[in-house]
Amino acid sequence: MTLTFTLDPVVGPSLRDGILELWTDVSNAGGAVGFVPPVTHDDVRPSLDKHLAAVADGSCRLLVGHDEDGAVAATAFLTHNTHRLQRHWLWAYTVMVHPRHQGKGLGRDLMAATEAAARSVEGIDAIRLTCRGGLGLEHFYSSCGYKEVGRVPGAVRVAPGDDRDDITMLLPLY
Secondary structure, three states: OOOEEEEOOOOOHHHHHHHHHHHHHHHHOOOOOOOOOOOOHHHHHHHHHHHHHHHHHOOEEEEEEEOOOOOEEEEEEEEEOOOOOOOOEEEEEEEEEOHHHOOOOHHHHHHHHHHHHHHOOOOOOEEEEEEEOOOOHHHHHHHOOOEEEEEEEEEEEEEOOEEEEEEEEEEEOO
């Protein structure tokens, strides 16, 4: 199984609904993409709308992976920095692969496509992302070439008494 990746696709109702379904399914499977299960489409929709508004205004780029059936199977949002001293790197946000496709190497494919997308942006020297501790995500990102460059203990509260580290990862592109 392979995914077909598209950078900056035209966002219409079908793609929007596909990303909404993906984000909801990933969240409900325990994925660390800004929510704690259970969530509904109505819970996720406002966050998706904010992401897509940033895509529409050009401050964010969307990378989408479709599976062989044409369903949205993976995403990453690449956000430009607005601070004049930090325009040489991008943030990768909402990096996710549908649970039915996990464990097949498609996460690595998504990260390679994310790197290629960032390299296509003039003047970009690195990608930064954050991940939630307690799930081993930092090990996955390390295996994709990212280095841990920061950690804030207990910064993410997923439930009372369940605080996780907020881990910053960096992939230099030079």
